[in-house]
Amino acid sequence: MALQRLTTPYGPPALRALREAVDRLQQGDPLAPVTVLVHSNAVGVAARRWLAANGGIAAAQFVTAFRFAELLGGQALAESGKRPVSTPVVDVAVRQVLAASSGIFQPIAQHQATITALRNTYRDLRHVSVPLRHRLGASGSARAREVVRLCADVHRTLQRDWYDEADLLHSAGRAAASAPCRTVVFLPQRLRPTEQALLDALAHHGEVLLLEGEHRLPAGVGLDVVDASDADEEAREAVRTVVAAVHDGTPLHRIGIVWSRNEPYARLVGEHLHAAGIPWNGRPGIALHERLAARLVLDLLRLDRRGIRRADLFALLAHVPARLADGTLVPRQRWERLSREAGLAGDADWADRLTAFSERTRARGQDHHQRDADAALQLQAFVADLRNQLGEPGAELPWQHWADLGHRFLHRWLGGHRGIATLPTDEFEAYTAVQAALDRLGRLDALAQPVTRVIFAHTLQSELDSAPGRVGRIGVGVHVGPLSFAVGQPFELLVVVGTCEGLLPAPPPPEALLGDADRALTDGALPINADLAAEQHRQLWAALAGTKRAVLLTPRGDLRATALRQPSRWIAELAHGMPTQARSVPSFAAGLADAAFPATLSQHRIRALTHAARSGQPVAEHPVMRSLQPLRLGVAMIAARALPLLTEYDGDLSGLSIDPLGDRPVSPTRLEAWVSCPHGWFMRYVLGLQPVEQPDEQMQITPRDRGTLVHAALDQFHRQVIDGLLPQPGPDGWGAQHLEALLAAFQEQAGQLEQEGATGRAAFWRSEQSRQRYELATWLQHDSVFVAGRHAQVIASEHRFGSGGTPPAVIELPDGTVVRLAGSVDRIDRCDDGTLVVTDHKTGGADSFRDITDTDPTAGGTKLQLPAYAAAAVAFAGAGAIPPVVAEYAFLGKADYKRVTSHIGESAWPKVYDALQHVLDGIRSGVFVARPEKSQFRLSFVPCEYCDPDHLGTAERWTQFERKLADPRVAGLLGEPGDATPAPTGHEETVDG
Ligand code: SF4
Structure with missing residues (x-):
């Protein structure tokens, strides 16, 4: 008998040709067995249904070539003691062969991409006849020759115990005599030599009709x-x-x-x-390796590729409902917050930094501090346990060990039997598939040496990838x-x-x-x-x-x-x-x-609203709009924001009573913040919102932390002077021992900040420290001139007022309002003539301070620190005649060590009263308009994130602001854009302690 090739156009003619082929082979006996080989099960189902509907079909089996080969040749292979080879088994063999090879692949032998590529090529070559493989091995490129040699070695490693698809097809060919003698091959796609050989063998013992599709332009579609x-x-x-x-x-x-x-x-x-x-x-749209159970095991096994880093751990916890040993869910959000506050980033931070953070937090005393301290230690223990379970990254252990570890992770992290039983169907199926894959890998000890965790994870991933699945x-x-x-x-x-x-x-x-x-x-x-x-x-x-x-x-x-x-x-x-x-x-x-028929309910609604808008109907009146509250509110918000009036959607809270002072003293910077931007003040001080900082993304110390560090170093230095450990400045100002002490203080404070994880990457931090040391040394030279010229002595450092039991600085306004202020004066000096000098150190720029004068220490109502500090210094001086006060900002390197000074005397206070009154009235008015800057190019620094959380700029906000200025209340509070009002400080890179 022979193999007959027939051609047919695809589509209905192909099905009709199949009908004819089956009828021809059955020769009028509808119960005569026929095998129809198809290239996919879906085609088999479709063909069987078509035949059933077009003349009927019986005694026909529709199978893929692989399944047919399994049925025909699988038993012989099983009886020979061989087992079907799986992807991990081939990978193990490939890895072994590559490891033993000294050829051109040796430098990349460990790389998973090499393993995968060689495994795939090996599988392809297995279907190529031996003479052709020899030809490739003899006449191919140097790389091809090496590939053929390696693949032959892989085959030698596997052939004794395992069989693959090519073996199956060969075995089926040998058993062709026992196959049903009537076969139709329906629309085969690319036939590999091993498949062709099977068909030839079938044709040798029976009838084989090969129905090939014609490659022609489709018609009638x-x-x-x-x-x-x-x-x-x-x-x-x-x-x-x-x-x-x-x-x-x-x-x-x-x-x-x-x-x-x-x-x-x-x-x-x-x-x-x-x-x-x-x-x-x-x-399926979601591959097996993307399912929960697979991600859980794979991500955990690979968690410490660069050590256990905060970002990697919390990325894992974000998509896996991890559990503690007692079965309770880990408090992920709390841990995440605490780890950020503790400044954790790298692998080395979990021990010392978390312990130090826990101690600092516990020392703060309140109940919630105790809970945070406990949670920090719980996180530390969790990571230690994880580290213990994972073991050393390079440890080579039996496959069964890693498989058991994977099973343990799955069981505990998915919530034991009860948690696993509640998984959605797709996830549960994926869970069982991952378990089965782990079991298969666990059996590889019979074949391969112990491996590292990384190799186990690669092999598991290959195994999961090799089954694309079906839904x-x-x-x-x-x-x-x-x-x-x-x-x-x-x-x-x-x-x-x-x-x-x-x-x-x-x-x-x-x-x-x-x-x-x-x-x-x-x-x-x-x-x-x-x-x-x-x-x-x-x-x-x-x-x-x-x-x-x-x-x-x-x-x-x-x-x-x-x-x-x-x-x-x-x-x-x-x-x-x-x-x-x-x-x-x-x-x-x-x-x-324009959809003829929308696919979802929300698409239906949007289409209805769009059509209403197109036909000129007021969208707000549409029934869809009236029936859905979120839409109603959304429309109201858009309409309100387009108005030249401040509305409740832009920060108009004038109906509410907001007390600007509260029952505790307020800091002058808090009041200044309202001048800078009422909306920012509302977000920060009424709603209590703070931008989230990610220590892992922090490359350098932040301007705020730099300011804190400089202030802490100066404070430590000045206290040594006040306590007599260092002499007061002499006629020449500060001397060499002062410089030495200041730099030592800086070093101590810098070390402490480093402990807290607030200093960014090590390389940046090293150069930052050099810069800061230089700045402090230069600042001391400049300060020397001032203290010598004034014959000043340092009498207070970081002098607190209005907090921790210290009396506030009090300013009484003309309307009788008593403003109680809290804060900390960086330094107070007393001069020979009794004048007090209060100094506020600034590490940022000086631009917004340029309008400070003796008659207006508030710079047009925007700065309140100097008068507040002056009031605090007078209170510090005690009863008696009120001394003259000089208040000044002392800038560091960024503002070229400039001083901005104001003599706070009688003439200064009216401006201070006006400024304070304006702020208090403004807050009481409830008009919290956003006061953005004009959008401009910035490389990275975003001074305020409330309206710019994505760091894409505030251009839209600015347009809105210009519109809202038409509201007399807004204009009254802020003035016109571009007038003499200084820029909002919320948009400056000016940070001090
Ligand atoms: S981003 Fe600008 S406008 Fe918005 S709150 Fe901050 S300072 Fe105000």
């Missing part, structure tokens, strides 16, 4: 070509197309959505079908998968996404091991790059031939790559051969508005 903005919009439009078709009566199982590339379409199509509640079957039942719901899935299936509607250059045809794959010249030596047994593009072309034609209507979707761009896309060249070929309708989905909004 209604074709729509649609371009959309990007892949996401394509998937959305694909689902809308499906919904519209179903609305017109097309059954779901007669619809397919296929793509040119899994990434990103598998995930996007799955997500949009899920959102629309449409059942589907096919390739749903074939024939139930929309059929979803790569383009090849649709070949041979009949559809009424087929949607193809990703029909663009770069995807269809795809560029040649990056060739790791065998190039085209080497592949050409195998006489077609291994495809060359051009074959792959031709195969895609054939698949597209074949898939379209099987459908009545097709929609080809093209992305105009790729937002991930910010690249423009061109429609596939094959669309033009199709358009020549059949009537084609082209349309465009201009945007996400237009896609929704």
Whole structure:
């Protein structure tokens, strides 16, 4: 007997040809057994259904070539004592062979990419005949020769105990005599030599009809070509197309959505079908290794690649519901906050820094401080336990050890039997698949030496990746998968996404091991790059031939790559051969508005509102709007913000009573903050919101911490002078021993700050310390001149007032309001003539201080520190005649060691009263307008995040602010933009202690 090749067009003619082939083989006996070999199970189901509906079918089995080979040849291999080889087993063999090799791969032998590439090539070569492999090994490139040699070694390692797909096909060929004697091969795709050999063997003992599809332009297909903005919009439009078709009566199982590339379409199509509640079957959007159980084990095994770092641990805890040993969920959010506050970043920080943080926090005394201190220690113990379980990163231990560790992690972190039982179905299935994979890997001890945790994790990942999986039942719901899935299936509607250059045809794959010249030596047994593009072309034609209507979707761009896309060249070929309708989905909004039938409830609502707006109806009156409170509020907010009036959506809280002073003394900087920006003041002091700082992202010490450090060093130095450990400045000011003491104080404080994790990366920190030492030394020289000229003695350092039991500085306003102020004066000096000098040290710029004068120490009502400190110094001096007070800001290097001085005498106080009154009235008015700066280029520093959390600028805020200035209350409080009012300090990089 012989193998007969018949050709048929794809689509309905192919099914009719199958009917004829089956009838011919059965020769009028419908119970005569026939085997139909198909290239996928989905094609088998579709073909069987079609035959059943078109003349009936009995005694026919529809199987893939691999399954058929398993049925036919598997038993013989099993009886010989061999087991089916799995991906991890091949990887182990490849790893061993590479490790023992001294060839060109030796430098990269440990790399997982090398293992993966060699494993895949090995599998391909297993289907190539021995003579052709020899030819490649003898005449190929140096790399190809080495690959053939290594693959032969891998085979020698495995062949005694394991069999693979090629072995199965050979074994099936040997058992062909016992196979059913009637076989139809229905629309085979690329037949590998081993498969061809099996067919030849079958033909030797029985009848084999090979029904090959013809590669020809499909005809009679209604074709729509649609371009959309990007892949996401394509998937959305694909689902809308499906919904519209179903609305017109097309059954779901007669619809397919296929793509040119899994990434990103598998995930996007799955997500949009899920959102629309449409059942589907096919390739899952979420791969097994992306499921909870897989991520949990893989991420934990790899957690300490660069040591256990705070960011990595909390990234893991964010998607895995980790548990403590007693089964309770870890308090992730609290731990995350505490670890940030403790300044943890790297692997070395968990021990000392967390202990120091816990002690500092506990010392603060209140109940919640105790709880935070306990939680910090609990986190420390959790990490220590994790470290203990993971062991040393380089430790080589048995496979079973790592598998057991994976099982333990799964069991404990997923909440034991009870927690696992509550997993959603998909996650539970993934959990059992991961468990099975761990079990398989645990058995590798019989084959391989102990391995490191990293190698175990790589091998587990390969094992999980090797099973792309499937969701749903074939024939139930929309059929979803790569383009090849649709070949041979009949559809009424087929949607193809990703029909663009770069995807269809795809560029040649990056060739790791065998190039085209080497592949050409195998006489077609291994495809060359051009074959792959031709195969895609054939698949597209074949898939379209099987459908009545097709929609080809093209992305105009790729937002991930910010690249423009061109429609596939094959669309033009199709358009020549059949009537084609082209349309465009201009945007996400237009896609929704013009959808024939929206896919989801929210799309329905948006479409209804858009149509109402287009027809001129007031959107706010629409029933959808009236029925949904979030929409109502959203519309009200947009309308209010567009008004030239301050509203409750812009910070108008004038109906509320807000006490600017409260029952405790307030700091002058708190009052200044309102002048800088009322909205920022509201966010910070009324709502209590603070931007979150990430210690891991901190490259350098922040301006705030730098200010704190300099103040702490100066304070330590000045206290030594006050306590007599160092002499007061003499006629020449400060001397060498003072400089030495100041730098020593700086060093001590810097070490403490480093302990707290607030100093950024080590390299930056080293140069920062040099800079600060230089600045302090230079500052001391400048200060020397002042103290010598004034004959001043230091009498107080960081003098606190209004807190910790110290009396506040009190300023009584003309209307009788008593303002009690709290704060800390950096330094108080007494001069020979009794004058007091209060000094505030500044590490930032001096621009916003330039308007300070003797008659206006508030710089136009924006600065309140100097008068407050002057009042505090007078109180410090005690009863008696009120001494004259000189108040000044002493700047460091950033402002060139400048001094801004004000003699706070009688003439100064009216301005101070005015300024304080203005602030108090402003806060009481409840007008918390945002006062942004004009948007400008900034390299990195964002001075205030309340309106600019994404660091993209405040241009929109500025426009809004200009509009709101039309409100007389706002204009009255702030003045016109661009007038003499100084810039808000919230937008300056000016930070002091
Ligand atoms: S970003 Fe600007 S406008 Fe917004 S709160 Fe901060 S300072 Fe005010």
